[in-house]
Amino acid sequence: MNAIGIENLRRPYAEGGVNLLDVRARNDAVALTVLQSYMKSPPERPVWAYLVDHIFRLCAVRRYQTVDSSLLINPFVQSWDVYTQAKGLPLVFKRMYSTGRKYSVSIHAWSPQVALQLKMPYWWHVGTKGKLVSVYNDKWGKCIQRTHHLSSVGDLLAHANKNQAATCSERVNCACINCIEDRALGCEHPPKCRRNAGKKLSNLLDIWNPLKASQYIAVGAQPQIPGQDPEWTPVVPMHENYAYPHEAARIFTLDAFSTCRPTLNNEHMNNDIAPSSSAEGAQVITVWTDGSCSDNGTKYAAAGSGLWYHAQNARNRAIRLPGEYLTNNIAEVMAVIAAIQDNGNVPCLRIITD
Ligand SMILES: [Zn+2]
Ligand SMILES: [Zn+2]
Ligand SMILES: [Zn+2]
Structure with a gap:
């Protein structure tokens, strides 16, 4: 019998598989659910979470124990590591910890407000x-x-x-x-x-240093980022209003960190396509649009749409959508509508969207 790839076995019957359960993915999902409870902030935080704080503190990798042990608060709120081979680390919490690291659960905030900056544990701060x-x-x-x-x-x-x-x-x-x-x-x-x-x-990096806070964001104010292109509407994450640092923890933060600045240019993208002409010879304007939403579909959803023509193009726009119960699809469609509205006089408009 020929070997059958495990990926094929996981497919549903209709696709020739046997619906094999992906045990590893299921175990990861279970561990992340435990981690989610561990990362809850008071009053929802379960009592066992405080015990786990203590166990993790005792199992901290030695180099992080150079600070007083009472200052090791939470390895996902700070940047210290747990020694997963430590004796006395229960398997369920070892799995919870390792899975959290695997999916890079960490503190992430685009522009942390002063209240959050002040509440963050100082030692082994993620923004050191x-x-x-x-x-x-x-x-x-x-x-x-x-x-x-x-x-x-x-x-x-x-x-x-x-x-x-x-x-x-x-x-x-x-x-x-x-x-x-x-x-x-x-x-x-x-x-x-x-x-x-x-x-x-x-x-601390400037965005986490309350002494440098004023240049970023005063509560409720528009941020003044030095050298910012005035044509851009700054996108202010107004929902980053956390009572506890735990609430600023996110999964998959490695990606989030690498793209934490607004994309202002992508020069190679437009060079090979635009500008060009239609079959009738009219000038074609090409615009890329996108929309995105956090807390999709909820009362607290925050959504934005973006239009992009060229690097440094004054017509590039970022739009913060007003209202509640927004979704990513609303944001995608709003981006297209905005592109059409912005180009009322253009004989041939090419919109590239997803
Ligand atoms: Zn002193
Ligand atoms: Zn004094
Ligand atoms: Zn999109």
């Missing part, structure tokens, strides 16, 4: 620069971790800001209330410690 400006375990880094127990970005920012108080002399023997309190905790030189906390924040 490749090369640290201020290492984790210098003298004050240790004080920040072990004396002050500062965990979130907001904690570090609040610590740094205590030096701004009018009453603080920023000297070692300062008699301001914050310095008295910090020294009582065991901090040798609170003002120096706080300056270090401020420096530690610059370990």
Whole structure:
């Protein structure tokens, strides 16, 4: 008997297969369902999830244990890894963890708002620069971790800001209330410690650094991205309003990260097709259209349509669709309608859509 490819066996009977269950895919789906519960935010978060936090913390790969263990909050919210061969890691959570990594479950936000920036755990932050400006375990880094127990970005920012108080002399023997309190905790030189906390924040990429926030997005405002083409309508993800960092976790984030900037050019695409002429000799205008939607079909759906002519073409448009219960198909059709409306006088319009 000839060998039959497993892909063929998985096909339905009508296509010559035997409806074989794809066990691996099913197991992955089960593991991702467990992970989804684990990643719920309070009050929906199950009690076992807190126990798993603790187990993961104990099983963290050694190099990530250089920070105080209480600062390892969640490997999918931060960027530390769990050692999956660790004894005492139950199989169900090992599978949950490995499957989450396989499908790159991670924090992802297009333009995180200040509220989310502040709530993110600071240590092993997903948005840490490749090369640290201020290492984790210098003298004050240790004080920040072990004396002050500062965990979130907001904690570090609040610590740094205590030096701004009018009453603080920023000297070692300062008699301001914050310095008295910090020294009582065991901090040798609170003002120096706080300056270090401020420096530690610059370990974060700008989009995650609350000190750099204003150039991106003030809550509810249009973002002002330097050098932005004024012809483009910026697409503002207004739904990125998370109460807990867990809510910003997404699956398949590797793709999302690689395309997280709006596509402003794609020069090679148009060169071989446009401009051209129709059979009657009239000039043909070619436009590519697309539409997309997140939370498809729900009350909170956010959808947009795009038109693209050429790289840097002033007529390229991105449109944020108004209303609720939007779908990707509405966005696709709106893109085509917008293309037609924008080209009322064009004798021959070619729309390339999907
Ligand atoms: Zn002081
Ligand atoms: Zn200190
Ligand atoms: Zn499309």
